Amino acid sequence: MAEPIALTVLALDAAFGWPQALYRRIGHPVGLFAGIIGGCETRWNRPGHSVSTRRGFGVLTLLILLLVAAGPAWIIQQLLLSAFGASGWIVVAILAWPALAQRSLFDHVRAVADRIDSGDLPGARTAVGAIVGRDTAALDEAGVARAAIESLAESFCDGVAAPLFWLLLLGLPGVWAYKAINTADSLIGHRDARWRAFGWAAARFDDLANWVPARLSGLLLCLAGGGWRIMWRDAAKHASPNAGWPEAAMAGALGLRLAGPIAYDGVMHDKPWIGEGTGEAGGDDIDRALALYLRACLLLWLIAGGAAWLR
Template sequence: MAEPVALTALALDAAFGWPRALYRHIGHPVGLFARIINSCEARWNRPEYSFGARRVLGVLTLLVLLILVAGSGWALQRLLLASLGGWGWIGVAILAWPALAQRSLFDHVRAVGERIDAGDLTGARGAVGMIVGRDTAALGEAGVARAAIESLAESYCDGVAAPLFWLLLLGLPGVWAYKAVNTADSLIGHHEERWRAFGWAAARFDDLLNWIPARLAGVLICLAGGGGWRVLWRDARRHASPNAGWPEAAMAGVLGLRLAGPIAYDDVMHDKPWIGDGTSDAGGDEIDRALTIYIRACLLLWLIAGGALWLR
């Protein structure tokens, strides 16, 4: 059942993304996850608690989130399959659809390229600021383009490859449990003093869930781009994250760019190592090339899901 569900969810996402009308009326499931996480954080991540207590409460927050999300996914999947019989998988696919982000990621990154091509650097900074966490106000055209390409590569794993992996493996509870953990990591899985203890479990579990998908994403990007293998194997571990470096190094290798490097967050410069060889001078053309590779890499995921269905 997982394979037709995955293919249908991929098709719905590619065709429609998450429509604005739906977002206005019902929001997005990730928003519900964020409310649960923020509620727990407000109650339990208090500075007067010890480091150890906050770490335990962070673990408890993650458990509460997973029980609610995975439990609901399991119950809904079971209900649909039991009540609709042979057609239940279609309902499961519809519920899995918003967990994927092929279309929205493409649209967000393309918007950055369009602003650069139009000579609108201010607009490009605003567009890239919607998908990255770094400071963007002082970025030049090359910095904006590299930020968009890095986000595209990393989010190919977080937004497409990893959700699909867990959907194929564990169905609806698997894909939404992954999205819940990934949301928790983005909100509280940081190294700053406020989050270091409370967000520890979210960050570590997110690393675990992305371990295989990140490496798969790197391989698929290299296959889609017809190269980049040397940079992938050499530079994937230069990233601070144990996973994000794989798709970023693959994209850097395929495009012949240097990505990452020194980056400012909250007016503090972080001297991150460069990933890749060649120039750091990127622009709209490089974004277009990256998007082409991204589309091919997404199609390879479709082939994997289709191949799994054929083998079954």
């Protein structure tokens, strides 16, 4: 039953994204997760607590998130399929729809390219700042383009391939459990002193949840555009055990260098380069990256459609 659900979710997301009218009225489900994380962090992540205590509270926070995300989703899915039989999957697909960011990711990265193409570097910095965590105020055009392309590659996993993978594997509870874990990692799964202990569980569970989807994402990007040698060579250069796979695949397919020195909160981090090439990235390279992304998404459609047909 998961296969037609996945294909329908892909189609809904490609056609509509998450409409602004809905967002204004009801927000987005990850907002609920963020609220829970924020409340738990305020109450439990206190400097006076020991490292082990804060780590334990971080584990408890993640368990609460998973209970809130997966518990109701499992009950609703069971009720729908029991009450409506085969037709219940349509409602399940609608409830899973907000978990994918296929259209939203394309639109956000396209906005960066549009501003670069129009010569609006400040606007491009603002646009890319909406999708990356690094400092963007001092980025030149090449830095903005690299940031957009890196975000596109990494978010192809986090926002498209991984949610779809868990939807196919575990249905509605699987996709929302993944989104809860991924949201927790993005908010508290950091290595600085404030978050290291409290966000430990979120970071480790996110690594585990993305292990297969990240490698699948790299595979799909290489199938769509090449880059195999760079992916195998450079995936391990990334600090994340997972993000390097789609990022190295994207770098290899485009013939660009990505990553490199990056500033966060005013502190420069000397990260290694991923990929190779002598030219600087620009708006045209974002266009090429988006075309590659669309081909990789099409492969996901073929996987979901083929699984549904075989079923």
